[in-house]
Every structure is written in C-alpha cells, then in structure tokens.
Amino acid sequence: MTQMLSRRGFLKLSSTAAAVASLSSIPGTLGAIEESKKQYKGTTKFTPSICEMCTSSCTIEARVEDGKGMFIRGNPADKSRGGKVCARGSAGFNQLYDPQRLVKPIMRVGERGEGKWKEVSWDEAYTFIATKLEEIKQKHGAHTVAFTARSGWTKTWFHHLAQAYGSHNLFGHEATCPLAYGMAGKDVFGAAANRDFSKAKYIINMGHNFFEGIVISYARQMMDALNNGAKLVTLEPRLSTMAAKSTEWHAIKPGHDLPFVLAFIHTLIHENLYDKKFVEKYCEGFEELKASVAEYTPEKMATECDIPADTIKRLAREFAKAAPKAIFDFGHRVTFTPQELELRRAMMIINALVGAVEKDGGYYLSKGADYYNQFIGEGDPKAFKLKKPKTPAYPKVEVPRIDRIGEKDSEFFLAGKGEGIVTLIPHATLNELPGVGYKLHGWFVARNNPVMTQSNMENVIKALKAMDLVVVYDIQVSDTAWFADVVLPDTTYLERDEEFTASGSKNPSYGVGRQKVVEPIGESRPPWRVAKELGEKMGLGAYFPYKDIEDYRLQQVGDNIDLLAKLKATGSASFGVPLMLQEKKSVAEFVKKFPSAASKVNEEGTIDFPQKIQLFSKKLQEVSQKGGLSYESFKYKETDELYLINGKSAVRSNSHNGNNLWLNNLLDDAAVWIHPKTAERLGIKNGDKVEVYNKFSTQKGKALITKGVREDTLFAYFGFGHVSKELKRAYGKGINSNALYSPLVSPNSGMNLHVVGAKVRKA
Amino acid sequence: MAKKYGMIHDNNLCIGCQACNVACRSENKIPESVYRLQVWVKPEEYPNGTLGYEYHRQSCVHCENTPCVSVCPTKASHVNEDGIVLVDVDLCVGCLYCVAACPYQARYVHPITKAPDKCTFCHESRLSRGEEPACVTVCPTDALVFGDLNDPKSKINKVLSEKVTYRQKEKLGTSPKMFIVPNHKGGIRS
Numbered sequence: 001m002t003q004m005l006s007r008r009g010f011l012k013l014s015s016t017a018a019a020v021a022s023l024s025s026i027p028g029t030l031g032a033i034e035e036s037k038k039q040y041k042g043t044t045k046f047t048p049s050i051c052e053m054c055t056s057s058c059t060i061e062a063r064v065e066d067g068k069g070m071f072i073r074g075n076p077a078d079k080s081r082g083g084k085v086c087a088r089g090s091a092g093f094n095q096l097y098d099p100q101r102l103v104k105p106i107m108r109v110g111e112r113g114e115g116k117w118k119e120v121s122w123d124e125a126y127t128f129i130a131t132k133l134e135e136i137k138q139k140h141g142a143h144t145v146a147f148t149a150r151s152g153w154t155k156t157w158f159h160h161l162a163q164a165y166g167s168h169n170l171f172g173h174e175a176t177c178p179l180a181y182g183m184a185g186k187d188v189f190g191a192a193a194n195r196d197f198s199k200a201k202y203i204i205n206m207g208h209n210f211f212e213g214i215v216i217s218y219a220r221q222m223m224d225a226l227n228n229g230a231k232l233v234t235l236e237p238r239l240s241t242m243a244a245k246s247t248e249w250h251a252i253k254p255g256h257d258l259p260f261v262l263a264f265i266h267t268l269i270h271e272n273l274y275d276k277k278f279v280e281k282y283c284e285g286f287e288e289l290k291a292s293v294a295e296y297t298p299e300k301m302a303t304e305c306d307i308p309a310d311t312i313k314r315l316a317r318e319f320a321k322a323a324p325k326a327i328f329d330f331g332h333r334v335t336f337t338p339q340e341l342e343l344r345r346a347m348m349i350i351n352a353l354v355g356a357v358e359k360d361g362g363y364y365l366s367k368g369a370d371y372y373n374q375f376i377g378e379g380d381p382k383a384f385k386l387k388k389p390k391t392p393a394y395p396k397v398e399v400p401r402i403d404r405i406g407e408k409d410s411e412f413f414l415a416g417k418g419e420g421i422v423t424l425i426p427h428a429t430l431n432e433l434p435g436v437g438y439k440l441h442g443w444f445v446a447r448n449n450p451v452m453t454q455s456n457m458e459n460v461i462k463a464l465k466a467m468d469l470v471v472v473y474d475i476q477v478s479d480t481a482w483f484a485d486v487v488l489p490d491t492t493y494l495e496r497d498e499e500f501t502a503s504g505s506k507n508p509s510y511g512v513g514r515q516k517v518v519e520p521i522g523e524s525r526p527p528w529r530v531a532k533e534l535g536e537k538m539g540l541g542a543y544f545p546y547k548d549i550e551d552y553r554l555q556q557v558g559d560n561i562d563l564l565a566k567l568k569a570t571g572s573a574s575f576g577v578p579l580m581l582q583e584k585k586s587v588a589e590f591v592k593k594f595p596s597a598a599s600k601v602n603e604e605g606t607i608d609f610p611q612k613i614q615l616f617s618k619k620l621q622e623v624s625q626k627g628g629l630s631y632e633s634f635k636y637k638e639t640d641e642l643y644l645i646n647g648k649s650a651v652r653s654n655s656h657n658g659n660n661l662w663l664n665n666l667l668d669d670a671a672v673w674i675h676p677k678t679a680e681r682l683g684i685k686n687g688d689k690v691e692v693y694n695k696f697s698t699q700k701g702k703a704l705i706t707k708g709v710r711e712d713t714l715f716a717y718f719g720f721g722h723v724s725k726e727l728k729r730a731y732g733k734g735i736n737s738n739a740l741y742s743p744l745v746s747p748n749s750g751m752n753l754h755v756v757g758a759k760v761r762k763a
Numbered sequence: 764m765a766k767k768y769g770m771i772h773d774n775n776l777c778i779g780c781q782a783c784n785v786a787c788r789s790e791n792k793i794p795e796s797v798y799r800l801q802v803w804v805k806p807e808e809y810p811n812g813t814l815g816y817e818y819h820r821q822s823c824v825h826c827e828n829t830p831c832v833s834v835c836p837t838k839a840s841h842v843n844e845d846g847i848v849l850v851d852v853d854l855c856v857g858c859l860y861c862v863a864a865c866p867y868q869a870r871y872v873h874p875i876t877k878a879p880d881k882c883t884f885c886h887e888s889r890l891s892r893g894e895e896p897a898c899v900t901v902c903p904t905d906a907l908v909f910g911d912l913n914d915p916k917s918k919i920n921k922v923l924s925e926k927v928t929y930r931q932k933e934k935l936g937t938s939p940k941m942f943i944v945p946n947h948k949g950g951i952r953s
Contacts, residue, residue, distance in 0.1 A: 071790050073900055084903045090785035211778040216903050223776055223904045239806075241778050244815045244948075650780040662785055665795055706806060708814055 031099030042518035048571030052493035103522025142166030145442035183414035197221035199361035202322030213648030239708030275355030285616025292628025323354035325361030368504030377596030421750030452655035455741035455752035477726030506578035637757020671704035769940035783898030824939035
C-alpha cells in the first residue's frame with residue numbers, strides 16, 4: 001500500500017490487502033468498516049501535542065497534509081528536545097490509519113485466546129462489563145478486580161473508576177520498567193532524581209541506552225556533553241549504540257552490576273575520594289554505609305563482575321576528580337539483579353558521596369509546584385497547582401492490596417499506590433499470597449500489554465485464563481487483548497484531547513496533554529469518555545462531574561485563564577526560573593525572581609536541601625534489614641547455559657508499536673546476538689534459524705553473529721515474538737525474551753528480572 | 764547569487780535511529796517497497812581493536828558533476844538552479860540509464876510512476892515553504908546540517924570550516940555535495 005495514492009485510494013488498498021491476508025478482516029478493525037466512515041478531518045496547521053509511540057511523552061506537533069498524509073515533528077517551542085522526533089514518532093500516522101487497528105468494541109465468542117470475535121455496540125459492551133463487575137463485587141468483593149493503566153492520562157481516568165467501584169488494586173506498568181529507580185530517588189533524596197547530562201564532564205552508564213530506547217532530550221544532552229569533551233564510560237554486556245559512542249566500553253558480566261557499584265563506593269570511601277564537606281552537611285548514615293560496604297573491595301568484586309580491580313579503582317578516581325560535574329547514571333527499565341532497589345540506591349549514593357547533587361553537570365531533583373514553592377516566601381507568586389473536580393469519597397476497602405502497599409510492614413512501601421507491583425497480578429490470581437487473604441478474579445487493562453511486558457508470558461496468560469473477567473482497552477487487539485472477554489477501542493493520541501498536566505524538572509512546568517489533530521475514526525473513544533460512560537452505566541455518575549474534556553480542563557485551571565490559553569496555543573508553560581539548590585548563580589537568579597526566597601539562602605549563597613540525603617535507609621532497615629548496601633550472589637543460570645539479556649531497539653521500543661507498518665518494515669524480526677566463538681562451538685552461522693530455549697519457553701528466531709556481545713551471553717531486542725494473531729505484521733516474528741524470563745518478583749522493588757539462563761541451537 | 768544546496772552527515776552524532784528515514788517517507792509519501800533515504804549501520808572493528816558502528820547515509824549525494832544527468836537522453840534528469848539533482852517525470856522515457864550510471868546507487872524506480880526517483884532535499888515539498896528537508900528537521904542529535912554552500916555565512920560552511928569531512932568516491936570526480944564527518948573512533952579528529 002502506498003501514500004502516493006489519494007487518501008481514499010490508500011484506504012481502499014489497505015483494506016483490500018488486509019482482506020487478502022485473512023480472507024476476511026477482523027471484526028471491529030479499521031480494515032473492516034465501510035469506506036464512508038473512514039474519511040478523516042483534520043487541520044493543516046500544526047497542532048502542539050504529546051507523542052505516544054513510546055512512554056517518553058515527547059512534545060510534538062502534527063499537521064494534515066493535502067488531505068492524504070500527516071507530518072509529525074518535534075515541537076520547536078520545546079528547547080530541551082529542539083523540535084526533534086525519532087523514527088517511532090514520525091511513524092505515528094501509521095498507527096492512526098492502520099487497517100488492523102480496532103475501531104469498534106468487540107467481544108469474544110470462542111475460548112480466551114481462540115481469536116473468535118463479534119462486533120458489539122458501546123452500550124452492549126458497557127452493559128456486559130458493568131454486569132460482570134457487579135457479579136464479582138457480590139461474589140468476591142470489588143477489590144478482587146485489578147485495574148492496570150498506562151502511565152499518565154489513562155491512569156487518571158481508570159484508577160478513578162476503579163476506586164469509585166471499590167477496588168484499591170491499582171497498577172501501572174512501573175514494576176516492569178522504571179519503578180526501582182523511582183523508589184530509590186524517594187528513599188535517598190525524598191524526590192525524583194534527574195541527570196543534567198549536557199554539562200557533565202564524566203558520565204558512567206550501566207546499560208541505559210537512550211540512543212536506542214530513545215528519549216530525545218537525553219540523547220541531545222548526551223551529544224552536547226560528548227561534543228564538549230565529556231568522558232562517557234559504558235558498562236554493558238553488549239555493544240549498544242551507547243557503548244559504541246562511549247569513550248570506554250566494558251563488557252560487564254550480566255547480572256553483576258551491583259558488585260561493580262559496591263566496589264566503586266568502597267574505593268570512593270577508602271581512598272577518601274568523597275566530598276567530606278557535602279556528606280557531613282547534607283547526608284545522613286555515612287558511617288552505616290561505610291560499614292556495610294567494608295567487605296566489598298575491588299579485588300573481591302572484580303571476579304564477580306568481570307571488571308579488573310584496577311579498572312574499578314581508576315574509574316572511581318577519575319569520576320571523583322571530575323565531580324561535581326559527574327553523573328553515575330541510575331538507568332532505566334532493564335533490570336540486572338533481584339537486588340534492583342539496592343543497585344539503584346547505590347548508584348544514586350555515588351553521586352551524593354561526590355557532592356554532585358543539585359549542581360550543574362550532576363543530578364538535580366524534580367521540582368514540581370510543591371517542591372519549588374517551599375523556597376518561596378510571602379509576597380511572591382507561587383507555582384500554580386492544577387485543580388481536580390470535587391468527587392464523592394471512595395468506598396473504603398478493609399482488606400490489604402495484593403502488594404500490601406499501605407500496610408505498615410509492606411516491603412514495597414516505596415512504591416506509589418498508582419504504581420503498585422503489577423508483576424504480582426499473575427501470582428495473586430493463581431495463588432492466595434501471604435497476608436492478602438484473597439485471590440484476584442478480574443483484570444481491567446487500559447493501554448498496557450502485560451502479556452508482552454511482564455516476565456514469563458506463560459504465567460501471565462495462565463492468570464488471564466483463570467480470571468472471571470478480562471477487559472482490555474487498546475488501539476488494537478494487543479497480545480493481552482487476545483485473551484480478553486471484551487476489547488474497547490481507544491483513540492490514538494492523534495485523535496484525542498486530554499487533561500492538562502503538571503510536572504517539574506529544574507522548575508515547575510505544565511503541559512497541554514494531548515490535543516487532537518484529526519477527529520476520532522470509526523467508533524474509537526478517548527479514556528475520559530469511556531471511564532465516564534462506563535461509570536455512569538455502573539451507577540457511579542456522581543464521580544464524573546464534567547461534561548467533556550473541555551469542561552474538565554476548565555475545572556483544572558479555575559480562574560487561571562492565561563495558563564489555559566498558553567497551553568492550548570504552545571503546548572507547554574513553565575513557572576519561575578530553573579533552580580539548582582547548590583549553584584550560587586542559579587540561586588541568585590532565583591532570589592532575583594522571588595525576593596522572599598532570600599531568607600532561605602545560606603552563608604555560602606546556596607540553598608540547603610530541605611531534607612537530609614539518606615546514605616542508609618532506616619525504613620528499609622526496619623522492614624527488611626536492608627538499610628545499608630549488600631551483595632547477595634544469585635544463581636541466574638545453570639553452568640551449561642548462557643546469560644540471556646534484552647534491550648530496546650530504536651525503531652520498536654515498546655510492546656505496542658511493533659505492528660506499526662513503517663516500523664515493522666524497518667525491523668520485523670530481531671535476531672539473537674551470539675558471539676562468534678559461541679556460534680562456532682554450537683555450529684551456528686550468521687542468519688541461521690535458531691531456537692533459544694530454557695525451562696520456561698522455546699523461542700524461534702534468527703542468529704546474528706557479532707563480537708558486540710560477551711561470549712557467555714545472548715542478547716535479543718525486547719518487543720518481538722508477538723502472540724496476538726490480530727497483529728498480523730508482528731505475529732510470531734522474532735524472539736520474545738520476556739517469555740524466557742522467570743516469573744520472579746524481586747524483594748522490595750517488585751521488579752521482574754531481565755537476566756536468565758538459556759541455551760541456543762540451530763532450528 | 765544562485766544557491767548551491769549541500770548537506771553534512773556527521774558520523775559521530777548519528778545514532779542510526781532511522782528518524783530521517785521515516786520522516787522522509789512520511790513527508791514525501793514514499794511507497795513502502797522503496798526508500799529515498801536509509802542509514803546503514805555497520806559494525807566495525809577498528810585497527811586499535813575497539814568495536815563500534817559506522818553510519819552510512821544511503822541517499823542521493825547531489826553531485827556537481829552528474830553521471831545521471833549526462834546519460835539521460837531526454838533531459839528528464841537535470842540539475843536545478845539551486846544545485847539539486849531532480850527527475851522530471853513527464854520527460855522520462857523509463858530507459859533507466861541514470862539508475863545504472865549513478866555510482867551511489869541512489870535511484871530507484873517508483874512503483875507507481877515507473878520513473879526513477881530519489882532524494883530531492885525535499886525540494887518539492889518543504890524547501891518551497893522555507894523549511895529544511897524532513898530528515899534534517901527531525902534528526903534527534905543534529906547529525907545533519909543543510910544549507911547553501913554559496914553563502915559564506917551559512918551554518919553548513921561554518922561546520923565545514925571546523926570539522927574534517929570527506930565525500931564518497933571523490934576520485935570519480937563527481938563532486939558530491941554530501942559531506943561526511945568521519946567517526947572519531949576510526950582515529951580521525953577534527
């Protein structure tokens with residue numbers, strides 16, 4: 001199919017192609033609906049919005065071109081992203097006009113996973129869901145239905161609906177992705193930590209490959225740093241793009257990052273390389289930390305992580321010398337150890353030890369309205385806080401959540417209630433977890449795809465099949481939707497208005513959320529509407545006191561109409577000036593802007609941290625005896641197995657964009673990386689069909705023979721080997737590494753583990 | 764003075780993410796079976812034993828001395844006043860001499876028009892609106908610089924004066940207007 005044809009011709013051809021592929025189009029998909037309902041209306045002026053091709057939420061703007069195409073670019077008003085967008089972002093148009101996308105509600109008519117569907121009206125779908133939810137509520141209690149939703153706006157609506165219904169089992173995707181470092185930031189700094197890459201002189205990166213799992217602002221900042229002569233050291237078992245761009249690449253042993261980090265801390269402390277003044281003034285628990293790492297000498301840890309002791313010591317010395325313009329990157333998503341929380345805390349503690357926090361080129365803490373406003377006194381304006389409509393109180397739930405967050409002794413106390421430990425859902429469905437007292441019976445999944453994103457696919461599917469009710473809300477029949485009873489069609493981000501958002505980096509900022517570029521196609525409906533309509537069907541209308549999204553937005557801004565106008569026109573707004581508490585110049589600018597802040601400035605011309613940095617966690621000590629740092633050796637694999645690790649590709653980074661036409665054409669089958677020596681030993685040649693297998697699964701794919709991976713390691717990109725047959729381009733292609741991972745839920749962090757033992761053989 | 768458009772592709776800044784490739788496809792409505800622009804990522808083992816990736820921009824390099832124009836019997840292949848190599852579909856008889864003559868394999872046969880097609884620096888879509896080519900507009904790491912080589916104050920001339928660059932197959936005398944900043948990992952420093 002081609003876009004040289006007219007829009008009408010394109011769609012005609014698309015649906016023909018789909019029809020040829022399957023003899024009949026899937027009920028409810030764009031390819032199956034009448035021509036006259038597919039026309040699209042949109043503006044030829046650029047509309048500022050937010051991308052949703054991954055979860056990075058980059059600022060974009062899009063326009064309809066000649067009524068037959070769309071051009072998406074970065075929002076030039078956003079300096080941090082320079083008006084840039086990645087391949088996934090540019091391919092958004094194909095999500096909108098994919099004949100395989102779902103545009104009508106469908107319900108299962110066969111067994112779960114059999115792929116037999118019928119189209120239903122929204123009203124039928126709502127009635128079915130409301131009736132089933134009521135049944136479960138009567139039989140087992142509303143709390144036995146878990147609600148998971150995509151980060152951000154989708155969560156706002158469906159977590160609200162869940163709580164109005166009476167379930168406190170709320171989850172996001174976090175425990176499969178960023179949860180541990182979020183928890184670590186909260187524990188160490190009392191706020192989320194960020195990295196000021198562009199001004200750094202020395203950066204240590206342990207597998208945080210944002211040149212492939214692209215975050216536009218990070219990628220640009222890192223390039224600035226490298227252009228300015230910064231040293232970048234990457235420790236990763238394979239040659240990622242990040243590793244290739246680095247000054248030094250060390251192929252560390254998979255699963256053994258923590259021993260390296262502990263030896264690094266050991267060197268900083270025992271060679272007196274840390275910033276004593278900073279530690280004394282702003283940190284707590286140094287002696288406990290020192291004692292806890294005493295035994296982790298570089299010599300002892302070198303054999304664990306496969307990095308020579310001299311290298312560990314040299315890197316620590318160089319890092320300390322470059323401080324405070326030094327960043328020990330605390331990473332993202334890929335988990336290396338069941339001690340994930342300790343690993344991320346240890347990484348952050350390194351930056352605290354060298355005094356590189358709230359300093360240019362080091363870390364900075366997220367300054368949303370509350371954090372920022374605490375430094376502003378009477379008489380000066382304060383950052384605006386978005387309002388929420390008043391709604392009735394939620395019904396009280398008397399039993400614990402499945403992750404026991406909110407209970408006094410919960411090991412996961414650092415996770416937010418909207419984050420939760422989503423990885424526990426399969427376990428809590430198949431078994432009654434200790435201290436919980438019930439099993440889950442229903443799963444409402446809004447724009448998540450746990451079948452692909454959670455470790456051990458088999459366990460997730462088993463849980464889905466055991467549920468009394470599975471509802472999925474998505475733009476396509478995702479791998480999770482494949483096992484659902486009812487699938488509701490979401491709008492794509494290009495068809496949807498969303499509520500305003502507030503966040504903070506060096507100062508508070510606000511975003512328009514998403515703004516529609518074209519009218520929704522078919523019968524797809526946005527989250528605010530589905531939550532409200534389903535809520536009304538369930539008799540919970542009082543919880544949704546807004547007419548539409550415009551009305552909701554007005555209630556959010558109250559009388560701050562200026563903010564409303566600015567957000568709609570440019571997509572974003574910020575408050576005040578950037579603030580780095582430990583930079584004199586920045587503090588002076590801040591005081592100039594807010595004279596009342598003068599009283600907060602200390603004798604050195606900087607501002608003290610509002611709370612001490614925790615080098616030892618009292619609460620973790622109390623709950624799990626894990627206040628200090630420790631290393632527990634873990635058996636990842638049998639001796640005759642190889643390590644299997646994964647990472648993101650630049651063109652298909654998430655579980656939901658693999659079926660995108662343009663992206664799938666760029667990379668339809670991710671090969672498994674094998675070192676030449678390993679390949680030779682196993683008689684595998686480049687391009688051979690292979691099977692990667694272990695006790696959890698057998699996955700078929702192609703071999704890529706490369707020196708860019710350790711001899712004892714296999715690497716495969718994440719997001720391949722889809723199991724939903726409705727994702728026709730991506731179905732069954734490539735190795736699904738998550739299927740091979742163990743269903744382990746790590747203590748304290750709740751994260752899945754992305755290292756496992758596996759073997760490979762010629763297929 | 765007439766313009767002379769050229770481009771720089773910086774191998775150090777490029778991350779091979781294909782944002783350029785997809786933006787080009789999106790803006791120029793390129794059929795899915797063909798492409799005007801790709802970035803080829805090639806693993807490389809450098810003489811000092813280190814490993815890395817080389818990024819090759821595969822597209823028309825807009826020669827000044829143009830084999831594709833020289834062989835065209837109908838003047839369908841031509842260079843416009845701004846130095847951009849173009850194909851006039853109405854004049855093309857589909858002999859494909861130009862496809863064979865191009866030393867850079869930059870041309871493909873468009874499946875609908877059946878005429879050769881190639882990178883035009885977005886001449887027909889974006890330049891006329893005063894915008895940069897789509898690939899340059901989206902490149903996340905600013906690895907592409909586009910501009911007028913005849914304008915001494917242009918950004919492209921500034922970068923050319925600061926960085927070591929080379930052009931592909933220079934010995935053929937084609938004088939491409941696509942300049943490449945080589946990878947530092949190969950040992951070349953500006």
